[in-house]
Amino acid sequence: MKQTIVSPSPHLHSSLSTRSLMRDVIIALAPAMIVSVLFYGWRALMLLAVCTATCVLAEWFITKFMLKRPDTVGDLSAVVTGILLALNIPPASPWWLAVVGSIVAIGIAKMTFGGLGQNIFNPALVGRVFLLVSFPVLMTDWALPGGSWNLFGPSVDAYSGATPLGIAKEGLLNGMTLPEIFAQHPEFTWKEMFYIKAGGSTGEISALALIIGFTYLVCRRVIKVTIPLTIVATVAVITAIFSAVNPDVYTGPLFNIFNGGLLLGAIFMATDYVTSPMTTKGQIIFAVGIGIITVAIRYFGSYPEGVSFAILIMNCTVPLLNKYCKPARFGKEVKNG
Amino acid sequence: MKLKTFKMGGVHPDDSKISSGAAIEELPLPQTAYISMAQHLGAPAVPAVQKGDSVKVGQLIATAGGFVSAVIRSPFSGTVKAVEPRADLAGNMVPHIIIDVEGDEWLPEIDRTPDIRREITATPGEILAKIQDAGVVGLGGAAFPTHVKLAPPKGKTAECLILNGTECEPFLTSDDRIMRERPEEIILGAVIMMKALGVDKCYVGIEENKPEAIAAMKGAAAGYAGVKVVPLRKKYPQGGEKQLIDAIIRRRVPSMGLPIDTGAVVQNVGTSLAVYEAVQKNKPLIDNTITVTGKCLGSQRNFKTRVGCTYAQLLEAAGGAPENAAKFISGGPMMGKAIVNLEAATQKATSALLVLTEEETLRKPESNCIRCGKCADACPMGLQPFLLSKYARAGKHQDELEEEKVFDCIECGCCLYTCPANIPLLDVIRPAKAEVIKIMRSRPKQ
Numbered sequence: 001m002k003q004t005i006v007s008p009s010p011h012l013h014s015s016l017s018t019r020s021l022m023r024d025v026i027i028a029l030a031p032a033m034i035v036s037v038l039f040y041g042w043r044a045l046m047l048l049a050v051c052t053a054t055c056v057l058a059e060w061f062i063t064k065f066m067l068k069r070p071d072t073v074g075d076l077s078a079v080v081t082g083i084l085l086a087l088n089i090p091p092a093s094p095w096w097l098a099v100v101g102s103i104v105a106i107g108i109a110k111m112t113f114g115g116l117g118q119n120i121f122n123p124a125l126v127g128r129v130f131l132l133v134s135f136p137v138l139m140t141d142w143a144l145p146g147g148s149w150n151l152f153g154p155s156v157d158a159y160s161g162a163t164p165l166g167i168a169k170e171g172l173l174n175g176m177t178l179p180e181i182f183a184q185h186p187e188f189t190w191k192e193m194f195y196i197k198a199g200g201s202t203g204e205i206s207a208l209a210l211i212i213g214f215t216y217l218v219c220r221r222v223i224k225v226t227i228p229l230t231i232v233a234t235v236a237v238i239t240a241i242f243s244a245v246n247p248d249v250y251t252g253p254l255f256n257i258f259n260g261g262l263l264l265g266a267i268f269m270a271t272d273y274v275t276s277p278m279t280t281k282g283q284i285i286f287a288v289g290i291g292i293i294t295v296a297i298r299y300f301g302s303y304p305e306g307v308s309f310a311i312l313i314m315n316c317t318v319p320l321l322n323k324y325c326k327p328a329r330f331g332k333e334v335k336n337g
Numbered sequence: 338m339k340l341k342t343f344k345m346g347g348v349h350p351d352d353s354k355i356s357s358g359a360a361i362e363e364l365p366l367p368q369t370a371y372i373s374m375a376q377h378l379g380a381p382a383v384p385a386v387q388k389g390d391s392v393k394v395g396q397l398i399a400t401a402g403g404f405v406s407a408v409i410r411s412p413f414s415g416t417v418k419a420v421e422p423r424a425d426l427a428g429n430m431v432p433h434i435i436i437d438v439e440g441d442e443w444l445p446e447i448d449r450t451p452d453i454r455r456e457i458t459a460t461p462g463e464i465l466a467k468i469q470d471a472g473v474v475g476l477g478g479a480a481f482p483t484h485v486k487l488a489p490p491k492g493k494t495a496e497c498l499i500l501n502g503t504e505c506e507p508f509l510t511s512d513d514r515i516m517r518e519r520p521e522e523i524i525l526g527a528v529i530m531m532k533a534l535g536v537d538k539c540y541v542g543i544e545e546n547k548p549e550a551i552a553a554m555k556g557a558a559a560g561y562a563g564v565k566v567v568p569l570r571k572k573y574p575q576g577g578e579k580q581l582i583d584a585i586i587r588r589r590v591p592s593m594g595l596p597i598d599t600g601a602v603v604q605n606v607g608t609s610l611a612v613y614e615a616v617q618k619n620k621p622l623i624d625n626t627i628t629v630t631g632k633c634l635g636s637q638r639n640f641k642t643r644v645g646c647t648y649a650q651l652l653e654a655a656g657g658a659p660e661n662a663a664k665f666i667s668g669g670p671m672m673g674k675a676i677v678n679l680e681a682a683t684q685k686a687t688s689a690l691l692v693l694t695e696e697e698t699l700r701k702p703e704s705n706c707i708r709c710g711k712c713a714d715a716c717p718m719g720l721q722p723f724l725l726s727k728y729a730r731a732g733k734h735q736d737e738l739e740e741e742k743v744f745d746c747i748e749c750g751c752c753l754y755t756c757p758a759n760i761p762l763l764d765v766i767r768p769a770k771a772e773v774i775k776i777m778r779s780r781p782k783q
Contacts, residue, residue, distance in 0.1 A: 010750030278710035
């Protein structure tokens with residue numbers, strides 16, 4: 001008889017693979033990428049290309065020549081990191097900033113820990129925060145649409161503005177009240193912020209595009225709604241209470257949900273498998289923590305935006321949450337004598 | 338109406354029921370038959386015949402090796418050629434009774450007419466005795482002796498009978514076919530078991546992908562009080578006892594407990610048919626329906642097969658294996674066993690011979706765990722397979738494995754099936770579970 005395969009059951013495997021999951025994330029990011037390219041033009045395209053290429057090359061180089069292992073770029077996780085980093089930096093960023101951020105993201109945050117699955121912190125966020133603290137001026141240079149089409153130089157002819165979160169924070173620091181600040185900025189309506197908004201990181205312009213991506217990920221069962229919804233709900237509840245108590249100083253729920261990186265972070269960064277808890281209970285604690293820290297930084301911190309820090313801080317708690325938050329076991333609740 | 342199903346975990350493999358259209362046909366008698374002494378859970382049977390003895394169909398050829406064991410009656414008439422060890426499907430040497438088949442002469446007390454005997458005269462005690470004497474075992478896969486299962490241990494009482502017609506494994510269609518072709522006999526088997534257990538309720542769980550079987554069984558059950566057909570949403574492993582009880586009566590078997598702790602006794606529909614034949618027709622369990630299937634095969638078949646034919650004979654009857662056949666499986670693709678030796682004999686609880694190509698069954702190379710938690714979501718027992726496999730691979734973590742309830746694992750394979758990183762989760766958990774259970778059993782009882 002000819003040789004046959006003998007192995008333990010099961011004898012079938014689902015079509016799921018790391019690559020297919022990452023491909024779904026890339027598809028889910030497509031609306032945000034398209035809107036950013038339409039809005040910021042070639043600059044956004046350049047950032048996406050540079051970040052993705054650098055991330056992939058960095059991973060390939062490190063696995064091949066430093067770790068001397070088979071390369072893992074085929075799993076597409078480096079592509080996801082590259083796209084997320086590009087969407088998380090200002091559209092006016094010069095190309096070398098994108099390169100530095102990508103090398104930090106892959107080289108330091110991912111590969112030094114042992115590659116995909118081993119990292120504690122979300123690589124793209126580490127890249128972004130590294131750039132934010134190292135190049136604070138460039139990283140808060142918010143070009144408004146219609147700005148630079150100059151691809152590789154600094155954004156010389158860009159009209160630099162500020163994000164709504166930044167404007168609110170600066171106004172408050174200068175002793176203004178929120179109603180006064182909003183009176184000066186009639187463009188801060190939530191509808192505008194929802195569809196398309198000016199200012200902010202490349203990927204933050206359209207909440208709608210991000211929500212379309214979210215819907216896709218949930219329908220394809222790549223992510224569950226737990227983390228994003230809990231983060232948004234936490235932010236909504238806290239800001240609703242604060243803004244009701246003192247509307248002069250504390251911004252409200254809609255302003256906080258649709259501004260800054262909250263949706264981008266909640267949908268695409270906080271749901272990263274590797275750096276988020278594995279059980280529902282753990283995920284809820286993790287997401288509530290992100291919501292609280294985000295609002296705390298926005299209200300009381302010196303940065304106008306706090307989503308990145310909030311996610312990175314809660315990333316640290318994941319091993320602990322995984323250890324103590326166990327799933328409900330079958331048949332545990334029934335006790336027979 | 339939303340169909341019932343079990344709540345925790347589960348996966349949705351393509352059901353591939355490509356043989357469901359093939360009516361049951363009789364497999365021709367072989368020239369030589371091989372009857373294994375280890376074809377049920379518990380102690381092996383003890384041969385009661387010797388070389389040279391002539392036997393008739395239905396004659397006792399092996400006695401039970403203990404209380405949890407079953408007798409074996411001859412599926413063939415002929416002469417005992419040898420009583421000796423022979424390789425089973427995995428290649429292990431197991432005692433077999435080898436019979437040279439001559440003619441087809443049955444014991445006279447067996448009712449071979451197709452008439453349905455509806456009147457149940459046997460008392461509960463007589464029913465159990467008849468089932469035991471007929472060598473009936475569970476045909477759902479585990480082959481647990483049925484007379485033991487129908488006699489709940491002291492202090493436990495049965496409240497209902499659940500018939501398992503879910504056939505949740507992809508490819509398998511033998512239960513589907515018997516439910517379509519012999520529904521009333523299956524229901525009668527259930528009524529007999531209800532009488533033996535002293536219960537007045539019976540639920541027949543059938544997955545929605547078998548509409549003809551649901552219709553046939555509903556029609557047959559209409560005439561019998563207390564018997565209710567429950568269509569179920571398709572989800573694997575719905576045929577697991579614990580999952581089926583959860584799906585139908587919403588009670589959960591406690592960890593380390595038995596199904597009877599929920600008041601339910603679960604029997605496969607094939608077992609029910611065997612019970613009917615044993616009690617009403619004096620026919621022992623000597624044959625069963627075996628699906629021969631595979632996308633690469635030329636024909637899809639369901640054979641009524643006498644116990645003790647070879648897998649090779651089944652394959653031959655279905656037109657043989659094509660060039661690209663790479664894996665032969667006894668049972669379904671999720672929990673079936675890979676066959677090493679196609680000359681091995683089929684047993685009472687053999688449900689299928691499945692043939693897969695290398696492409697269909699290929700295990701892709703393993704990559705890093707991405708901590709997606711999909712294995713834990715898929716686990717119908719609420720375990721964390723990634724954690725269990727990590728402990729199992731590290732070795733010497735029996736305490737942690739016990740704390741994580743590795744003994745609750747039902748080895749359904751959902752974790753391995755679903756893992757995007759292709760980590761062989763169940764492969765490493767299975768031996769660790771066996772090890773932990775051995776350690777737990779070796780402890781003095783409190």
